[in-house]
Amino acid sequence: MTIIDGKAFALKLREKIAGAVRDIKSSCNIQPALAVVLVGEDPASQVYVRNKGIATEKAGMRSIEHKLAADASEDDVVSLVKKLNADEEVDGILVQLPLPDHISSERVINEIHPDKDVDGLTEANAGRLILGKTGLVPCTPQGSVMLAKSVRDNLSGLNAVVVGRSILVGKPLAMLLLAENCTVTMAHSRTKNLDEVCREADILCAAVGRPRMVEGRWVKEGATVIDVGINRIEEDGKTRLIGDVDFDSAKERAGAITPVPGGVGPMTIACLLRNTVIAAARRRGLGAVEV
Numbered sequence: 001m002t003i004i005d006g007k008a009f010a011l012k013l014r015e016k017i018a019g020a021v022r023d024i025k026s027s028c029n030i031q032p033a034l035a036v037v038l039v040g041e042d043p044a045s046q047v048y049v050r051n052k053g054i055a056t057e058k059a060g061m062r063s064i065e066h067k068l069a070a071d072a073s074e075d076d077v078v079s080l081v082k083k084l085n086a087d088e089e090v091d092g093i094l095v096q097l098p099l100p101d102h103i104s105s106e107r108v109i110n111e112i113h114p115d116k117d118v119d120g121l122t123e124a125n126a127g128r129l130i131l132g133k134t135g136l137v138p139c140t141p142q143g144s145v146m147l148a149k150s151v152r153d154n155l156s157g158l159n160a161v162v163v164g165r166s167i168l169v170g171k172p173l174a175m176l177l178l179a180e181n182c183t184v185t186m187a188h189s190r191t192k193n194l195d196e197v198c199r200e201a202d203i204l205c206a207a208v209g210r211p212r213m214v215e216g217r218w219v220k221e222g223a224t225v226i227d228v229g230i231n232r233i234e235e236d237g238k239t240r241l242i243g244d245v246d247f248d249s250a251k252e253r254a255g256a257i258t259p260v261p262g263g264v265g266p267m268t269i270a271c272l273l274r275n276t277v278i279a280a281a282r283r284r285g286l287g288a289v290e291v
C-alpha cells in the first residue's frame with residue numbers, strides 16, 4: 001500500500017513552476033502577478049491567504065493582497081474585482097472562500113474575468129471544462145487528479161466514484177476524471193447504498209466535508225483513495241485535522257491513499273501557482289507553458 005505524499009509532489013510542482021517563472025522573466029522581462037482578495041477575519045482563510053502569498057513569492061511571482069473588513073458590502077468587493085480585471089499588471093485573481101454571509105459568492109466570482117480566474121470557478125471556466133475547451137481548472141480537483149495519476153498513470157477505463165457534488169471540488173473533479181476516460185459516478189448524501197457504490201470504485205474520491213465518513217469496508221481491495229476532506233475536530237483533548245475517509249481502516253484495503261494532512265491540501269496552492277503562470281503566459285501571448 002502506498003501513502004501518496006502530496007506535500008512532496010506539491011513541492012516538486014512548485015519547483016517546476018518557479019523554473020517556468022524564471023524563463024518568462026528572463027525571456028520577456030515579465031513577472032506574473034496574483035491578486036488575492038480576503039473579506040473578513042476567518043482564521044483559517046487568513047492562514048490560507050498568507051500561505052498563498054508566501055508560495056507566490058517563493059515561485060518568483062508578485063503577490064498582491066487586498067484585505068477588506070467583514071462588513072464590506074457586496075458592491076465594495078465587486079468594484080475591487082473590476083479594478084483588478086482592468087489592471088494590466090494582474091494575471092490572476094482569487095477571492096478567498098467562504099465570503100461573509102451577506103455577500104453572494106456567485107455574483108463576486110462571476111465578476112472575475114475568466115482569463116484571470118485562477119480558481120477556475122467562473123461560469124465561463126466551468127462551461128469550458130464541461131465542453132473540453134481550454135480554460136482554467138479548479139485547483140483542488142486538478143491536484144487530486146495529479147495525485148491519482150502519480151500512482152496509476154493511465155486512468156482510462158477505470159471506475160471512478162466521486163462522493164460530493166460541490167462546485168469547488170465534486171463537480172469539476174468528476175469532469176476531470178471523465179476527461180481521463182474514467183467511468184464516473186457522482187455520489188452524494190442521497191445516493192442509495194453508498195457503501196456498495198463506493199466498493200465499485202477503482203478511484204474513490206471523498207469530498208463531502210464529513211469527518212471519516214468513508215469507512216474502510218467501503219473501499220475496494222487495491223483501490224486508489226483520494227481524500228479531499230479537511231475537517232478540524234476535537235479529539236482526545238486536541239484539535240486534529242482529519243479527512244472524509246477513515247484513514248486507518250481504509251489503508252488496510254487501499255492500494256494507494258492520500259493522507260490528511262499532507263495529501264490533496266498542499267496541491268491546492270501548487271495548482272493555484274500553476275494556473276497563475278498559465279494565465280500570465282496566455283494573457284501576454286507567450287505561448288504554452290509546460291508545468
Ligand SMILES: Nc1nc2c(c(=O)[nH]1)N[C@@H](CN(C=O)c1ccc(C(=O)N[C@@H](CCC(=O)O)C(=O)O)cc1)CN2
Nearest residue numbers: 048095096097098119139261262263264265266268269
Ligand atoms: N477561493 C478559494 N477558496 C477556498 C479554496 C480554494 O481552492 N479557492 N479551498 C479551501 C481552502 N484552501 C485554499 O484556499 C486550502 C485548504 C487546505 C490547504 C492545505 O494545504 N492543507 C494542509 C493542512 C493545512 C493546515 O494545517 O490547516 C493539508 O491538507 O495538508 C491549502 C489551501 C477553501 N477556500
